[in-house]
Amino acid sequence: MKLPMTAIALGLAAMGMTTPAAAVTTAVAQDEEQKAPELSKKGQEALAALQAAIQEERWADVPALVATAESDTETNDGKIILQKLRLNAAINMEDYEAAIDPIDKLAAMGAMEPQFNQVYVEVGKRRLFDENYDGAADVLQKALNTDPNNAEALIALAEVRTEQGQVDEGIKLLTDAIAQAEAAGGAEESWYKRAVKLAYDNENPAVFGLTRNWVTNYPSASNWRDTLRIYMGFNDADPAKVLDIMRLQFAAGALESEGDYLLYAEELLRAGFPGEAMAVINAGKQANAFDMNKRIVTEIISMAENQAKGDRESLDADFQGALSGSEPKKTITLADAYYGYGEYQKAAELYRAALGKSGVQANLANLRLGMTLARSGDYAAAKEVLSQVSGAQADAAAYWLAWVETQM
Template structure:
């Protein structure tokens, strides 16, 4: 399964003019704010002289001279105001020269001065973290991006980059917990979460073998992006991490088929192999769908041809036996034969008798209620009885609860 390995996130800084006093550098803005009130800065004489030279050089287009003078001011700085203004000037000159190392140095200096405008600290930390991330300094990136969040950033990229930085630092559980916080904030703000966030989170959780986190993220992803391809990726990921039994595996293939998520010869082969003998009507239907989709070829001597021939030859007699099987199931002392006959009806797409017999099976007992409620929910869903289907899935517990949740998500978010 292929997931996006990294998120497409911009880390470039917006560059603008910087005045000597009173105006902070034009780092990436989170939102348009009112112009800050000018404040007076108490600069030492060496810093004031070098700062003036730096600004004069910058205005003349001499970025190299502006950087040199700003660095001289920074070297002479002794007070917090000295450090802030010299770092602002270094940032401004480096930004004009597109010198990322010195841009970073300027931002670091503004933060370290301790007197940067508190309203702009989140922007400074965000910029610091993005540059460190771009330079692959993940420890510095994680620290700065975390401070940006604590300072109240509204930049969604900060969450995404910090998640990736933590994952690259070998902290997948922390990365997923942070991503979930970002997802929750996006949703609370009425904003759609980028698909890339889910994809990266799923890749991290899957790679770290975190089944619960993977399940939760795939389910949230499907609510926002319920495409057939996403359904296939989500279900296959779930199956890989949970090592489900054969019955649950079959019901997941049935969900994939319903969500139009079967793709390629392998998917159809796995499904057909699981049902062509036990449920020949279902096997026949699945193989025919694969042929129609161009995914299956019935070449002479192939396994597909063998399964197709077997399901075709068995389905007529099997279907003809359903009436007597139904009568016997209703007279049986327990619900096992009712459940088996309902399964056959489900495979033939005859949902009304399947629903009736699943209810008989539940009433008589002697069956796994979680399996029966899963398949009752499937039959009700196929019959267009959405609310009843959701009620059946809500009764499913244990190892099938995840599957029931996926089915419920599909009912509310069907693929086109």
């Protein structure tokens, strides 16, 4: 199927070239801003003959007629019309490679038009498919020289650079394309997935920002699971960070397998939070995640049940002392315990108290306070607190912020 001539017709309109061949010599008088092109008599005749052949789809005649027009066309207007006609013929014959030369010539004459740029992109994608990476890079860069914000060209060039071994450049181009698309209304999820995979496979730190943007725009449980597992994979040496991210995984409904629930419960037991471990185990039971015939499952559940006995009752005895005491670490630990039992009001009161004590780890306290407010449903307050977190807790706070954004 031949492509429509609309784009080229629009380009020819100002030159009076949208009428039949015999009308080439007639000035367009319908629009006062349009003026008749300056053409010699021989040039008019040669261009009219070429235009007629294109309209009648006499493709075998086109090469000779182009050669004649190149010889007989002397004015700048005529040369521009000739290149637009060549482009017209190439597109209608679906010979996109042949369209590059007339576009290059039009650009050199200052007659480049936005609709022509898409031909560069189309040829670039075809060359990429054919593994002609240098050729693809050449035309895609031309497209970006004309339109630096062309997300489609950025995506294609990113794949080219990746195939050329310039992976970091490919990731940057993908990130730029996503940003352009987001500004214009939204990027395709496949773009996020490709960028995340490249960044993760190559241990590029851009993976963190990319995954956060991905789940902010496509916040499914499976996407949250993948995103947070990626983050934990980079931070498996820091149990405290991993635990706060597991808490987010739980909040986002992103625990999926038996292994997810068991790993989280084990980390909580190791950190001394049996009540929170029981909450995770009960959620796993409700989700039918456990094979109760497995020894490891029954052992972890039994351990949690034993450690949880009397744990909740012991918390209240320490509450007032933690509020008024001078040791912020103890106050935060007790707040963490209340958080695990879902008692967010008491947890928030303790975190705020800790922030007023000398020597407090303010970023840690604000992270946990923001998490608590988010879990309580006070998303506006959570966003405000989490936005203040910096330092070692900044990444975890950023992921929690991304989740809060999806809840508001």
